[in-house]
Amino acid sequence: MIHRFVLVALLTLFGLAPLTAAHAEYADVVLNRYAEKNGMRPVIYPHWFHRIRFRCKVCHFELGFEMRVGSNDITMGKIIDGQYCGMCHNGEIAWSVEHCDRCHSGLPGLKTGIQGGHKTGGPGIW
Amino acid sequence: MKRWFFAGVVLWISTFTATAEVIDNGRKYVWEPFDADFLHDPANPALDELQHPEEAFRNFPKDTPTIGNQVDWVRALEQGFINPRTNLFPDTEIEVLDLDIIMPDTADMPMVRFPHRAHTQWLDCSNCHDHLFAREAGATPVNMFSILSGEYCGRCHGAVSFPLTECRRCHSVNRSRFRGKPGAQQPPGRIYEPVLEQPIVR
Structure with a gap:
């Protein structure tokens, strides 16, 4: 009986180890200033997905996104008006705002902030 | 049970x-x-x-496992694995600058080589100039403490671009073997190898 206890404990421990570390993709941004207060899931913005398709300068120069979490006051009103995300997410360059769940896809309770940054597994070959 | x-x-x-x-x-x-x-x-x-x-x-060309997105983004762009748009508006001016800056004030670490080319392929000049960096070599008091707190290079590196654990990717110029003057270098800038093949400078 004791053996089984130990076995279960060990399996659970080692099994859970990879799960306990949060594994957001590097540079994912959580936006939750307004989302959850208005009954939506927090927004997850994947930098990696966008930089495959657009250079940084498109959003951070042409569209005027500040490079600092929290310094862009993004609301759905502005997006529908064609500002911020709405410059592309208008059904012409990218899919439009009716696909709520594609952006509002985060776990409830997430805090606004950049995820995955500073959380890599330490130095690589450097 | x-x-x-x-x-x-x-x-x-x-x-x-x-x-x-x-x-x-x-x-x-x-x-x-x-x-x-x-x-x-x-x-x-x-x-x-x-x-x-x-x-x-x-x-995609890979970076070290566990580093950032594990992608060598500069290589991916240069070798055409990705072809991200440079602009949405037709009259936006696209400027790519080939100019390496060598920063000598790095204490015991190798000096820093900053390649404008790799950066301007992604970014506009105004993303860094002049609110973060003056347009003059040596005029900005960059230091690792500020960078680690998210200022200067740390605006992007450590958040979106390769993380600050990769010291020698920037600190890549051996001080005693360097001939010439720090600061702005004569173009063309250094052609970088894929990150996994870059030599580690002491």
Whole structure:
């Protein structure tokens, strides 16, 4: 009986180890200033997905996104008006705002902030 | 008792099967599935509509496993693995500057070489000038403390571009072997090898 206890404990421990570390993709941004207060899931913005398709300068120069979490006051009103995300997410360059769940896809309770940054597994070959 | 035992086994096995991984040159790359990344809500019905990093990155030139997105982004761009748009508005001016700056005030570390080329391929001049960096070599008091607090280079490096654990990717100029003057260098700038093949300078 004791053996089984130990076995279960060990399996659970080692099994859970990879799960306990949060594994957001590097540079994912959580936006939750307004989302959850208005009954939506927090927004997850994947930098990696966008930089495959657009250079940084498109959003951070042409569209005027500040490079600092929290310094862009993004609301759905502005997006529908064609500002911020709405410059592309208008059904012409990218899919439009009716696909709520594609952006509002985060776990409830997430805090606004950049995820995955500073959380890599330490130095690589450097 | 038996039930708990099996629950443990199932949980244990599921952590192996749920992860997507790619082996590249003997290195193992792992990207967490969205429903187990502690970020996306597994109950979200649209998760299947999103592209997964593993699918996107599978054939990209790789960075070291566990570093950032594990992608050598500069290489991916230069070799045409990706062709991201430079502008939305037709009259936006696109400027790429080929000018290396060598920063000598790095204490015991090798000096820093800053390549404008790799940076301006992604960024506009105004992203860094002049609110973060003066347009004059040596005029900005850059230091690692500020960078680690998210200022200067740390605006991007450590958050979106390769992280600050990779010291020698910037500190790449041996002080005693360097001939010439620090500051702005004569173009063309250094042509960088893929990150996994770059020499480590002491």
